[in-house]
Amino acid sequence: MKKLLLLSASLPALVIADMAVAQDGQEEDTITVVGSRVKGRTALDSNVPVDVIQAAELQATPSLNMKDAMQAVSPSYSVERDAISDGDSLVRSSSLRGLHQGEVLTLLNGKRMHRSAIITYGGWQAADVGSLSVNALKSLEILRDGAAAQYGADAVAGVVNLTLDDSEGISAEANFGQYYEGDGFSYVLASKAGISLADRGFLTVTASYGATDPTDRATNHLFALDHIEKYNAQEAHVSAFLAANSGATRNDALLDWGNSGEFADQFFLDGESGYSLPGMDGSQGWQYEFADPGDLDPDTVAPYGINRETQFTVTWNSEMEIGENSSVYAFGNFSRKYHKEPFNYRPSFPSTYRSGAGGAGATFDGSTRDNFGVFDVVSFDYNSYRDAYGQAAADQYSYLLRTIAPQAPLHPSTLNPNGGFQARNIHPNGFTPWFEMDSQDLGSYLGFKGELDNGLGWDIWGSVGRNRVDNYIYDTANPSMGAPMNDDGSINYGAAPTAFYIGSLVNIERQVGADFVYTVDTDAVENLNVAFGGTYRTDQYYKITGAGEIERSGRTYSGWGSWRPGPLAGDLNVGSDGFGGFAPGVVFDARRSNWAAYLDIDADVTEDFNIAIAGRYEDFTDFGDNFSWKIATRYQLIEDTLAFRGAASTGFHAPTVGQINNTQVRTGFRADGTQTQSGTFVADSPVAQIFGGVVLGPELARNLSAGFVWTPGDDTNITVDFFQIKLRNSITDSPTFDRDDYPAEFAQIEALGIPGAETLNRVDFLVNEGARRVRGIEIVATHNIDLEDSTLRLTAAYAHVKLNVTEHAMSDYDLFNEENLNNFPHKATFTANWNMDNVSVMGRARWWSTMRRVTGFDNNGDYIGTTSDLSAYRVDENPSRVYFDLAITYDVDEQFSVTIGADNIMNTFPKKNPEVVERSGLRGRQYMDFGGMDWMGGKYYARVKANF
Numbered sequence: 047m048k049k050l051l052l053l054s055a056s057l058p059a060l061v062i063a064d065m066a067v068a069q070d071g072q073e074e075d076t077i078t079v080v081g082s083r084v085k086g087r088t089a090l091d092s093n094v095p096v097d098v099i100q101a102a103e104l105q106a107t108p109s110l111n112m113k114d115a116m117q118a119v120s121p122s123y124s125v126e127r128d129a130i131s132d133g134d135s136l137v138r139s140s141s142l143r144g145l146h147q148g149e150v151l152t153l154l155n156g157k158r159m160h161r162s163a164i165i166t167y168g169g170w171q172a173a174d175v176g177s178l179s180v181n182a183l184k185s186l187e188i189l190r191d192g193a194a195a196q197y198g199a200d201a202v203a204g205v206v207n208l209t210l211d212d213s214e215g216i217s218a219e220a221n222f223g224q225y226y227e228g229d230g231f232s233y234v235l236a237s238k239a240g241i242s243l244a245d246r247g248f249l250t251v252t253a254s255y256g257a258t259d260p261t262d263r264a265t266n267h268l269f270a271l272d273h274i275e276k277y278n279a280q281e282a283h284v285s286a287f288l289a290a291n292s293g294a295t296r297n298d299a300l301l302d303w304g305n306s307g308e309f310a311d312q313f314f315l316d317g318e319s320g321y322s323l324p325g326m327d328g329s330q331g332w333q334y335e336f337a338d339p340g341d342l343d344p345d346t347v348a349p350y351g352i353n354r355e356t357q358f359t360v361t362w363n364s365e366m367e368i369g370e371n372s373s374v375y376a377f378g379n380f381s382r383k384y385h386k387e388p389f390n391y392r393p394s395f396p397s398t399y400r401s402g403a404g405g406a407g408a409t410f411d412g413s414t415r416d417n418f419g420v421f422d423v424v425s426f427d428y429n430s431y432r433d434a435y436g437q438a439a440a441d442q443y444s445y446l447l448r449t450i451a452p453q454a455p456l457h458p459s460t461l462n463p464n465g466g467f468q469a470r471n472i473h474p475n476g477f478t479p480w481f482e483m484d485s486q487d488l489g490s491y492l493g494f495k496g497e498l499d500n501g502l503g504w505d506i507w508g509s510v511g512r513n514r515v516d517n518y519i520y521d522t523a524n525p526s527m528g529a530p531m532n533d534d535g536s537i538n539y540g541a542a543p544t545a546f547y548i549g550s551l552v553n554i555e556r557q558v559g560a561d562f563v564y565t566v567d568t569d570a571v572e573n574l575n576v577a578f579g580g581t582y583r584t585d586q587y588y589k590i591t592g593a594g595e596i597e598r599s600g601r602t603y604s605g606w607g608s609w610r611p612g613p614l615a616g617d618l619n620v621g622s623d624g625f626g627g628f629a630p631g632v633v634f635d636a637r638r639s640n641w642a643a644y645l646d647i648d649a650d651v652t653e654d655f656n657i658a659i660a661g662r663y664e665d666f667t668d669f670g671d672n673f674s675w676k677i678a679t680r681y682q683l684i685e686d687t688l689a690f691r692g693a694a695s696t697g698f699h700a701p702t703v704g705q706i707n708n709t710q711v712r713t714g715f716r717a718d719g720t721q722t723q724s725g726t727f728v729a730d731s732p733v734a735q736i737f738g739g740v741v742l743g744p745e746l747a748r749n750l751s752a753g754f755v756w757t758p759g760d761d762t763n764i765t766v767d768f769f770q771i772k773l774r775n776s777i778t779d780s781p782t783f784d785r786d787d788y789p790a791e792f793a794q795i796e797a798l799g800i801p802g803a804e805t806l807n808r809v810d811f812l813v814n815e816g817a818r819r820v821r822g823i824e825i826v827a828t829h830n831i832d833l834e835d836s837t838l839r840l841t842a843a844y845a846h847v848k849l850n851v852t853e854h855a856m857s858d859y860d861l862f863n864e865e866n867l868n869n870f871p872h873k874a875t876f877t878a879n880w881n882m883d884n885v886s887v888m889g890r891a892r893w894w895s896t897m898r899r900v901t902g903f904d905n906n907g908d909y910i911g912t913t914s915d916l917s918a919y920r921v922d923e924n925p926s927r928v929y930f931d932l933a934i935t936y937d938v939d940e941q942f943s944v945t946i947g948a949d950n951i952m953n954t955f956p957k958k959n960p961e962v963v964e965r966s967g968l969r970g971r972q973y974m975d976f977g978g979m980d981w982m983g984g985k986y987y988a989r990v991k992a993n994f
Contacts, residue, residue, distance in 0.1 A: 092680075093656050093679055093691045093693070094189065094191040094193075094678050095189070095190045095191060095751075095753065096187055096188070096189050096190075097120070097186075097188040097190065099119065099185060099188070100185050101180055101181070101184060101186070103119065104119075104183070104186065105180050105181075105989070109232075111138055111176040112175055112178065112179070112180055113140055113175055116140075116175075116186070117140075117978065118892065118931070118949075119875065120188065121824070121843055121873035121874055121875060122142060122190060122822075122845045122847065122873075123140065123141070123188070124140060124870060124873075124978045125140040125141075125978055126138060126140070126978050127352070127975065127978060127980075127982075129350050129351055129353065129387065129975065130350070130387060130388065130389055131166075131387075132481065132625065133164035133165065133166060133483065135353055135387050136164055136174075136385045136483050136485060136515070137162050137164045137166065137174045137176065140175075142203040142206075143769065143771065143820060143822060143847055144203075144820040144847040144849045145771065145820060146168060146170045146172075147166075147170055147172040148172045148699060148702075148705075149200060149203050149745070149747075150172065150200070150201070150202070150204055150205070151193070151194075151198065151199075151200045151204075151205045151206070152175060152205075152208070153197070153205060153206070153208065154207075154208050154210070155207075155208070155209060155363070155377050157491055157509055157557075157559075158197070158198065158509075158557060159173040160173065160509075160510075160513065160554075160555040161174075161511075161513070161553050161555065162174040162485070162487070162515075162553065163485075163513045163514060163553040164551065165551075165704050165705060165708050165710075168778070168779060169708075169778075169779060169812045170705075171702045171704045171705055174485075174487065174513070175206065175208070176383075177357075177359070177383065177485075177513075178208060178359060178361065178379055178381070179252070179256070181211075181219065181234075181236035181252055181254055182210060182211060182361040182379070183208055183209060183210060184209045184211045184213070185209045186207070186208055187206070187207040187209070188206055188207075189207070190203075190204045190769075190824075191204060191678075191693055191749060191751055192204070192676065192693075192695040192696075192697045192747060192749030193205050193695070194662065194674040194697030195646075195661055195662045195675050195676035195695055195696070196644065196646060196660050196662070196676065198581070198642055198644075198662065198664060199664060199672075199697075199698055199699065199700040199744075200699050202697050202698070202745070202747045202749075202773070203771065210250070210252075210361055210363040210377055211238060211252060211361075211363060212240070212250050212365075213240050213250060214240040214241060214242055215238075215239075215240055215993060215994060216239050216993075217992060217993045217994065218236065218238075218991075218992050219234075219235075219236050219991040219992070220233070220234070220235050220236075220989070221233060221234040221235075221236075221256075221988070222988050223985055223987035223988075224985065224986065225982055225984065226953050226983050226984040226985070226986070227263075227983055229259060229260065229261045229262060230258065230259055230351070230352050230985070231258075232256065232257065234255070235255050235256070236253070236254035236256075237254070238250065238251070238252045238253075239251050243364070246366050246367040247364065247366030248364065248366075249362070249363075249364040250362070250363045250364070251360070251361070251362050251363075252359075252360070252361045253358075253359065253360045254357075255356075255358045255359075256357050257355070257356040257357075258353075258354065258355045258356075259354060260351060261349075261351030262346070262349040262351045263971070263981060263983075264345075264348060264349060264350035264351070264969070264970035264971050265960070265970045265971075266345050266970055267345075267347050267391055267969040267970040268344075268969055268970065269391060269393035269395075269401065269476070269969060270339075270342055270344035270347045270393065270476065271344045272395075272401055273339050273342065273393055273394065273395065273475070273476065276336050277337070279307070280300075280303055280307070280334075280335070280336050283299065283302070283303045283307045283308070284296060284300065287303070296331065297330065297331035297332075298331070300332065301330075301334070303331075303334055304334025312399055313334055313396075313398045313400070314398055314400055315327060315328045315333075315398060323397055323398065323425075324425030324448075325424075325425055325427075325466065326397055326398050330461075332396075332468075333396060333397070333398050334396055334399075335396060336394075336396065337470070337474035340474075340475055342475040342476070344970070345970075347476070347478060348388065348390065348391035348478055348969055348970055350970070352982060353385055353386060354384075354386040354387075355384065355386075356383070356384045357381060357383045357384075358382045359379065359381040359382075360381075362377060362378055362379075364376050364377065371497045371498070372495065372496030372497075373495060373496065374493070374494050375495065376491065376492045376493075378489050378490040378491055379487070379488070379489050380487065380488050382484075382485070382487075383483075383484075383485040383487070384483070384485075385482070385483045385485070386480060386481070386482045387481050388478050388479070388480055388481075389478060389479040389481055389625075390478070390969070391478045391969060392473070392476050392477050393476040394470040394473060394474055394475055394476040395470075396470075397422060397423045397468075397470075422469065422525070422617075422618055422619075423465075423466060423467070423468050423469075424446060424466045424467040424468075424528075424614055424618060425448070426446075426447050426466075427449040428440055428444055428447055428448075428449045428450060429452060431443070432452070434616065435613075439613065442613075443528070444462075445464065445536070445537060446464075446466065446528045446529075446613065447462060447466055448461070448462055448465075449462060450462045464536055464537050467528045467529065467537060467614060467618075469523055469525040469618065471537070472523045472529065472539050472542045473521075473523065477521050477523075478521060479519050479520070479521055479522035479622075479623060479625075480519065480520050480521050481518075481624060481625055482517070483515055483517055483518075484515070484516040484518075485513065486513070486514045486515075487513045488511065488512050488513075489509065489511040490509060490510055490511075491507065491508075491509040492507065492508055492509070493506060493507030493508070494506050494507070495507075501564060501565060502563075502564045503563040503564065504560070504561070504562050505559075505560070506559075506560050507558070507559055507560075508556075508557065508558040508559070509555075509556070509557050509558075510554070510555070511554070512552070512553070512554045512555075513552070513553045514551070515550060516547075517547075517548035517551070517625065518545070518547055518596075518598065518603055519546050519548055519622050519624055519625050520545035520603070521545075522544060522545075522623045522624050523542060523543075523544055523622070523623055524543065524610075524612060524619075524620070524623070525612075525618035525619045525620075525623065526611055526612035526613070526614045526616075526617070526618045526619060526621075526802075527542065527543065527607055527610075527612030527613070527614070528542070528612055528614050529541060529542035530542070543604045545603045546592065546604050546605070546608035546622040546627060547592045547593075547603040547605040547608060548592050548608045548609075548622065548625055548627045549589060549591050549605070549608070549609075549627055549628030550589070550590040550628075551589055551590075552586075552587070552588050552589075553585075553586070554585075554586040554587075555583065555584070555585050555586075556583065557581055557582065557583035557584070558581065558582050559579065559580065559582070560579050560580060560581075561577070561578075561579035562577065562579055563576070563577040564576050571649045571650060571651050572649075572650035572652060573649065573650040574650075575648040575649070576645075576647055576648075577645075577646040577647075578643075578644065578645045578646065579643070580641065581641065581642050582639070582641045583639065583640055583641075583642075584638070584639045585637065585638050585639070585640075585702065585703050586636070586703070587635075587637075587702065587703040587704040587707065588633070588635035588636065589628045589632070589634060589635075590628065591609070591627070591628045591633045592604075592605035592606065592607075592608040592609055592628055593606060594606070605627070607622070608621060608626065608627025608628075609621050609626055609627030609628060615801070615802065616804055618805075620802035621711065621802060624712075625712055626710075626711040626712070629801060631800070631801065632709040632710070632711075634707045634709075636703040636704075636706065637703065638667045638703050639666075639667050640664055640665060640667065641664070641665055642663065643662070643663050644661065644662035644663075645661050645662075646659075646660040647659050647660070653682075654681060654682035654683075654685075655680075655681050655682075656681075657677070657678070657679045658676075658677070658678045658679070659675075659676070660676045661673065661674070661675045661676075662675075668703070669701075669741075669744060672700075672744065672746075674695070674697050674698065675695065675696055676693065676694070676695035677693065677694050678692070678694075678695075679691065679693070686757060687756070687758070688754065688756055689754065689755045690752070690754045691752070691754075691755075692750075692751060692753070693750075693751050694749065694751075695748070695749045696746070696748055696749070697746075697748075697749065698745060698746050699744060699747070699777065700744050701742050701743070701745075701777060701812070705742065705777075705812060706728070706729070706742050707728055708726065709725070709726065709727050709728055710725070710726045711723060711724065711725045711726075711806070712726075723802075723805045723806050723808070724782070724806075724807075724808035725806050725808065725810075726810055727809065728811065729741060729811050729812050729813060730742070732798055733795055733798065733800070733809060734809075734811040736791050736795065737788075737791060739780070739811050739813065740813075740814075742777065742812050742813070743814050744775065745775055745776055745777050745814070746773065746774045747771060747774075748771070748772045749769070749771050749772075750769065750770045751767065751768065751769040751770075752768050752769075753765065753767030761830040761832075762828070762830075763826075763827070763829075764825075764826070764827045765824075765825065765826045765827075766823065767823065767824045767825075768821075768822070768823050769821070769822055769823075769824075770822075771820040772817065772818070772819050773817060773818040773820075774817050775814040775817075776814065776815060776816055776817055776818045776851075777812055777813070777814060778812070778813060778815055779810050779811075779813075780810050780811050781810070781856065781857060781860060781912075782808055782809070782912065783810065784807065784808055784911075785808070787911075787913070792806065792807075815854060815855060816851060816854035816855065816856075817851070817852045817853040817854075818849060818851050818852065819849070819850045820847065820848070820849050822845060822847040822848060823846050824843075824844070824845045825844045825845075826841070826842070826843045827841070827842045827843075828840065828841045835882055836881055837881050837882075838878065838879070838880050838881075839879045840877070841875075841877045841878075842875070842876045842877075843875050843876075844872070844874040845874070846872050847870070847871065849864070849865050850865060851865055857912055857913050858914070858916035859902065859913065859916070859919065860912065861916075862899070862900050862916055862919075862921075863899050866898050866899060867899055870894055870897060870978070870979075871895050871896075871897075872893075873892075873893065873895065874893040875890060875892050875893070876890070876891045877889070877890045878890075884936060884937035885934070886937075887932075887934050887935075888931075888933045888935075888947075890930070890931040891929070891930050892929045892931070893926065893928045894926055894927050894929075894979050895926045896923055896924060896925050897923070897924045897979070898921050898923050898924075899924075900919040900920070900922065901920075901922060903919065903920045904918055905920045920962075922959075922962055922974060924956055924957070924979060925956070925957045927954055927955075927979060928954070929949075929950045929952070930950070930952050930954075931947070931948065931949045931950065932948055933946070933947030941992055941993050942990070942992050944988070944991075945987075945988065945990075945991075946986075946988045946989075947986070947987055947988075948984055948987070949984070949985045950980055950982075952984065954980070955973060955980075955983055956975075956979055956980075956981050957973070958972050959973070959974060960972050962974070
């Protein structure tokens with residue numbers, strides 16, 4: 047019987063991208079690893095949608111990260127491009143069918159792949175698909191259905207299986223690309239060597255090295271422009287004042303500038319308009335003074351785009367017969383990835399200056415806003431410091447304080463001639479912290495498999511995976527540390543540490559498993575396959591505190607300084623600004639184990655009717671046990687023309703030990719540009735308990751799917767698939783608790799004695815809150831045309847995904863963004879592949895629908911926080927866009943081929959909307975970058991391949 051094209055519900059598999067492969071289309075005998083344990087089952091026979099994407103298809107998207115290629119061909123798969131997002135920028139947060147990457151299970155050669163050590167902003171931790179290169183793969187499979195009953199925890203939205211290359215021979219390729227803007231040059235050099243092991247097995251090794259230069263899609267940073275403008279006005283005022291007033295000093299001129307200059311209404315002293323600025327009484331000129339901006343360039347001071355990244359990857363894949371019906375196999379991967387990203391620019395304004403007249407957040411000239419925190423001036427005087435820390439400490443650090451001698455009724459306070467420590471003098475022009483991550487990833491798998499004489503197949507295996515991410519930051523400051531003292535008693539700002547080793551994150555997973563499969567000989571059904579087995583896994587996650595000093599790239603990185611409270615702690619921010627170091631109080635070493643057993647029965651009841659039932663029990667040492675089940679079926683209603691399939695299942699996502707135990711303090715910004723110190727705490731920690739936090743538990747899922755395949759002719763296939771996923775005890779971020787809204791609770795936090803608690807102004811943690819429901823539809827149509835001397839293959843794919851939060855305690859603000867930012871509501875691709883002899887052409891169109899979000903502003907552009915009714919907010923829209931890709935491949939001979947092409951060949955950008963973006967505190971940025979839509983512009987590329 048001719049196979050129906052059941053795989054056509056698979057969106058990416060049908061978008062053939064490598065022109066050399068496109069001639070043959072999708073082979074009917076493509077074997078799948080996921081979806082069923084029936085040996086030899088093809089993708090076309092599967093009773094659930096399984097996408098099989100050949101490695102050559104992924105190569106049509108020129109990116110160092112494989113996730114970009116997956117997104118280009120799969121409307122159900124989305125990946126973010128986070129320019130400034132800490133570890134999210136390294137692992138590139140992604141989603142499948144509207145669910146987070148932590149709700150998608152990743153396998154390597156059919157075995158669970160270990161997770162990255164990165165915990166993203168949403169609290170998710172998942173395997174880093176981008177740690178492997180495309181040239182290491184034979185194929186990639188995406189099972190788009192709940193599969194926890196078959197493969198275990200986390201397979202809620204689906205399963206991604208990476209199959210390593212097992213071919214023989216030697217090959218090499220070089221890929222080069224660059225954006226139309228002239229930046230973002232990238233290259234990947236890759237090679238493969240595969241040999242036969244005495245005709246009893248194989249060994250295939252791949253290696254690749256690639257690098258991407260940064261891009262910048264921001265224009266002038268308004269704070270930097272403001273600094274230059276005010277400095278020039280200040281110096282003109284000073285010159286005019288000194289010329290008009292004989293004997294006057296620069297201090298006199300600065301006092302006049304601050305009190306009666308052109309911008310005097312933008313200076314606020316202690317107590318004015320509600321500002322608390324101890325010591326800022328207007329008695330000294332430096333309180334109004336802008337530093338010389340020097341070579342400050344508003345156009346380049348805060349780049350925003352793709353970040354600098356390099357990656358080296360090695361994989362190995364081997365199997366060898368050791369008996370008549372048995373073999374040993376080993377495979378694994380090692381990768382080293384370096385990533386550097388800029389954080390937000392911190393302007394060096396005087397503490398008394400407000401870029402928005404009339405108070406924080408108010409608009410001045412319709413543009414800039416407040417941006418303070420790291421540049422606060424010390425408020426300690428000698429007496430208050432002595433009372434807090436003792437006489438010896440006051441004497442030692444008096445050069446940093448507002449006064450340098452005791453105050454007494456008969457002894458007036460002695461003002462510090464230095465003016466007291468001002469953190470802005472470390473970076474007089476302001477600064478942009480640079481965050482560096484060095485990721486080392488290793489996974490190793492070993493197993494034995496075979497078949498007994500009675501037909502029982504067996505597979506005994508084990509693995510260990512480890513990911514370590516070292517974190518560094520430079521061009522920043524730890525304000526609480528102050529700066530050393532010069533011999534003359536002044537402050538040596540140039541010697542203040544500005545580079546820090548934050549610490550390291552480590553995730554280790556070890557597992558052993560045994561899998562068995564047996565085909566039962568029975569006349570009751572056409573075929574009966576029984577699979578069973580079990581696994582035992584241990585998870586370990588720990589943080590390494592920043593310590594000592596590290597020499598790296600010509601800089602000395604201070605480990606202690608990234609987190610250690612300095613002599614001005616309790617007054618100024620503690621920790622490296624931008625990303626605080628891992629202090630001993632927040633590092634942890636957490637472990638857990640779990641075991642699982644499963645049974646999977648698959649029966650061809652008749653030639654046309656298949657049904658599969660699976661059940662899996664898992665027990666975790668930290669939160670208990672779970673039982674998941676699944677029923678899936680496929681029925682061929684009309685031979686060669688119409689088939690139906692469907693599935694129902696339960697599943698769960700187990701929170702990782704990293705999720706459960708993580709504590710981190712980050713420097714961030716409100717939408718109005720106000721700098722914040724935000725703390726993420728353990729769900730049941732004393733801090734979280736103040737706001738109602740409890741122990742974090744697993745998410746529970748119920749999946750339903752149904753679809754049909756219509757094949758009206760030999761060359762045409764149309765498929766439609768519907769799905770629904772319901773989640774209970776959904777894991778999400780708690781509301782962000784702001785100090786301004788919860789003063790009593792933050793007083794309780796300070797009473798806990800947590801270092802740096804005085805500077806915290808935001809708190810959040812993970813919670814199991816309410817329920818979510820995802821519904822969607824996926825449609826694919828394919829048509830093959832045989833021309834006189836060539837072939838043409840057309841593929842159209844569409845996906846609609848809608849997320850609803852059905853039970854929650856969210857604000858309107860959080861609810862709107864939760865439901866609208868996780869996935870594009872509509873995405874589609876149309877691909878045409880034309881092949882003639884040794885020339886192939888691929889054209890592709892990608893459509894992204896409009897996305898919406900709220901950022902905390904009303905329709906007048908005023909920041910109103912995150913607790914108002916939805917009707918009070920301005921809704922920002924990222925309008926829909928269509929992107930076009932084109933590639934041409936020429937096969938020089940059987941060994942060599944050359945490809946030239948362009949992604950986004952029309953150089954399409956999202957709608958330029960700088961006024962909306964600027965009023966959201968994103969300085970100099972032109973485009974709304976949320977949702978994963980391309981905002982880099984066109985990119986051309988070339989690839990040369992050789993096979994020997």
